Amino acid sequence: MANEHIIEVEEVRTAFGTSRVHDGISFSVRRGEIVGVLGGSGSGKSVLLREIILLHRPDTGSIRLFGREVTRLEGTGANQLRRRFGVVFQSGALFSGLTVAENIAVPLREHLGLDRALARTVAFLKIALVGLPLDAADKYPGQLSGGMTRRAALARALALDPECLFLDEPSAGLDPVSAEGFDSLILQLRESLGLTVLLVTHDLDSIWRICDRAAFIGHGRVLGFDTPEALSRSPEPLVRDYFGGVRGRALREIRE
Amino acid sequence: MAQAPILESAECGDGLPCLRLTGAWTTPHLASLDSALAHLRWPASRQVVIDASALERLDTGGAWVLHRLLTAADHRQVEVQLQGLSLERQALLELVRRQGIGAAVPGPPRPPGGLEQLGRLAIEQVGEGISLLAFLGQVWLAFLGNLARPSRIRWRSLLAVLDGAGLDAVPIVALLSFLVGVVIAYQGGVQLRMYGANIYVVDLVALSMVRELAPLMTAIIVAGRTGSAFTAEIGTMQITQEVDALRSLGLPPLDLLVLPKIFGLILALPLLTILADVAGIAGGIVMSAAMLGVGVSDYQDRIPQAVSLASYLIGLGKAPVFAAIIALVGCFQGFRVSNSADSVGRQTTVSVVQAIFLVIVSNAAFSVLFSALGI
Numbered sequence: 001m002a003n004e005h006i007i008e009v010e011e012v013r014t015a016f017g018t019s020r021v022h023d024g025i026s027f028s029v030r031r032g033e034i035v036g037v038l039g040g041s042g043s044g045k046s047v048l049l050r051e052i053i054l055l056h057r058p059d060t061g062s063i064r065l066f067g068r069e070v071t072r073l074e075g076t077g078a079n080q081l082r083r084r085f086g087v088v089f090q091s092g093a094l095f096s097g098l099t100v101a102e103n104i105a106v107p108l109r110e111h112l113g114l115d116r117a118l119a120r121t122v123a124f125l126k127i128a129l130v131g132l133p134l135d136a137a138d139k140y141p142g143q144l145s146g147g148m149t150r151r152a153a154l155a156r157a158l159a160l161d162p163e164c165l166f167l168d169e170p171s172a173g174l175d176p177v178s179a180e181g182f183d184s185l186i187l188q189l190r191e192s193l194g195l196t197v198l199l200v201t202h203d204l205d206s207i208w209r210i211c212d213r214a215a216f217i218g219h220g221r222v223l224g225f226d227t228p229e230a231l232s233r234s235p236e237p238l239v240r241d242y243f244g245g246v247r248g249r250a251l252r253e254i255r256e
Numbered sequence: 257m258a259q260a261p262i263l264e265s266a267e268c269g270d271g272l273p274c275l276r277l278t279g280a281w282t283t284p285h286l287a288s289l290d291s292a293l294a295h296l297r298w299p300a301s302r303q304v305v306i307d308a309s310a311l312e313r314l315d316t317g318g319a320w321v322l323h324r325l326l327t328a329a330d331h332r333q334v335e336v337q338l339q340g341l342s343l344e345r346q347a348l349l350e351l352v353r354r355q356g357i358g359a360a361v362p363g364p365p366r367p368p369g370g371l372e373q374l375g376r377l378a379i380e381q382v383g384e385g386i387s388l389l390a391f392l393g394q395v396w397l398a399f400l401g402n403l404a405r406p407s408r409i410r411w412r413s414l415l416a417v418l419d420g421a422g423l424d425a426v427p428i429v430a431l432l433s434f435l436v437g438v439v440i441a442y443q444g445g446v447q448l449r450m451y452g453a454n455i456y457v458v459d460l461v462a463l464s465m466v467r468e469l470a471p472l473m474t475a476i477i478v479a480g481r482t483g484s485a486f487t488a489e490i491g492t493m494q495i496t497q498e499v500d501a502l503r504s505l506g507l508p509p510l511d512l513l514v515l516p517k518i519f520g521l522i523l524a525l526p527l528l529t530i531l532a533d534v535a536g537i538a539g540g541i542v543m544s545a546a547m548l549g550v551g552v553s554d555y556q557d558r559i560p561q562a563v564s565l566a567s568y569l570i571g572l573g574k575a576p577v578f579a580a581i582i583a584l585v586g587c588f589q590g591f592r593v594s595n596s597a598d599s600v601g602r603q604t605t606v607s608v609v610q611a612i613f614l615v616i617v618s619n620a621a622f623s624v625l626f627s628a629l630g631i
Binding site for chain 2: 083096097099101108111112113114115117118120121122124125126128129134137138140141142158159160161191192193194
């Protein structure tokens with residue numbers, strides 16, 4: 001049970017026109033793990049995430065979520081699978097015409113058929129769980145700060161109590177304090193809800209702080225898949241540059 | 257698939273009344289859990305055992321219902337012994353309890369009453385009118401600035417507007433005006449034929465098209481086509497902070513975005529109106545030739561008497577005014593877009609409605625003015 005693989009990516013290849021984004025990517029994530037996907041800009045991290053969450057189809061290769069092949073999945077099967085994971089998009093992607101509570105209530109009402117009052121109450125529970133003040137419930141996304149938007153998006157992603165959570169650049173555009181707060185929230189939720197988390201990120205702080213393992217993507221392949229410590233000692237030049245920059249070195253020294 | 261959740265009274269063996277939780281206490285089952293809690297028959301005892309040992313699954317949704325069950329027991333002053341909850345599940349329950357969300361939360365803020373809404377609407381409308389006037393003033397000042405320094409005029413943008421709002425609109429304006437001409441000739445022809453006044457169909461078609469219908473139809477088409485595009489373009493730039501970027505580069509958005517649109521449209525709309533005049537009369541000719549035997553040569557003879565130069569110029573002269581209204585409202589509403597996607601849609605709708613409204617109102621004002629002047 002503990003070694004059960006939630007996400008398995010095998011030999012995924014993707015090309016846009018003539019440019020090859022993925023040239024045989026393989027890695028897997030065990031239940032309860034927090035795994036980061038890193039790589040330079042344009043290395044195809046976000047495309048890979050979109051492929052795992054059924055928003056984009058790879059050209060060849062196989063992706064299994066909860067043991068089910070998703071690359072050929074459509075219709076009801078795909079929708080049932082979608083209820084088992086939550087996604088926090090980069091800029092939150094909250095529906096701007098709805099308040100925070102209504103945003104969270106959308107999946108509750110649509111998928112579980114809860115009545116308005118019950119959905120609202122459960123939305124309040126999620127709002128409290130992600131550490132937002134309750135008076136944010138009736139605010140519109142336009143009235144929230146960056147950090148609050150991210151938390152509200154997380155609350156919506158957690159609405160159906162998913163087993164697995166996908167985060168796209170969760171700390172991008174946040175100040176260090178908010179980013180750290182968000183990271184510790186993810187850790188805390190993993191502890192108490194047993195979530196499996198896959199995050200795509202640029203943020204070295206986040207990687208050191210919360211990732212159990214990280215996959216480094218470059219040249220369309222996985223150049224390294226290990227704990228952040230081990231990855232930072234990788235002989236691979238791209239990975240070394242990434243971790244070996246001034247910021248990366250400073251972080252590692254602090255750790256040691 | 258996990259079992260549906262059950263909350264039932266049972267015998268636990270040690271003499272105390274017992275509530276047993278079984279199945280999956282998870283968020284997908286929230287609705288049935290909620291109603292099970294509402295319909296729960298409490299045992300008539302001061303002490304109750306809650307037995308969770310047969311619980312298959314528990315997540316935040318289930319933990320929350322359990323929290324409400326414990327709170328309800330508290331209210332009834334029933335002493336609860338919670339049995340069979342694993343350490344992890346206890347931690348989850350504790351996490352949910354800490355949030356302090358009970359069965360009821362404050363409702364959404366009530367929408368204001370009818371009278372208050374009416375008042376707010378009135379204030380909003382007056383405010384919007386004032387802002388529109390202020391915008392007109394700013395545009396005017398920017399225009400004067402451009403006149404003083406013609407090098408600041410953005411010819412390229414102006415030509416782009418002429419192309420997009422003028423040239424690209426030619427087919428639709430021609431087709432619709434042609435059809436309006438057909439309809440007027442047909443409807444008027446039916447009546448005129450009864451009096452043997454077939455030839456007057458020329459007066460009817462030519463005068464109504466040239467003086468009223470061509471400018472108005474063209475303005476309405478352009479408001480729907482181009483006014484909305486102006487709002488959406490500026491509104492999206494507003495959201496992506498492109499407008500702010502222009503300002504901070506020292507490039508006034510009014511010079512770059514608004515003036516070319518207004519003057520481009522002021523040039524394009526009269527040209528489209530002339531096209532609509534021609535197409536409308538052509539439609540009239542086709543219909544009246546087929547139905548009344550009034551053909552091209554009759555129109556050639558009759559139009560100079562039927563349509564005075566003044567009527568023609570009045571029709572044509574309205575077009576630049578309509579153009580200014582459409583472009584001004586379109587740009588103004590674009591700048592009113594606030595930071596959300598649905599705001600673009602809302603302001604675009606408002607822009608089209610307001611532009612058409614103002615065009616028709618000003619058309620009526622022209623009619624009153626001209627009849628007072630006796631033209």
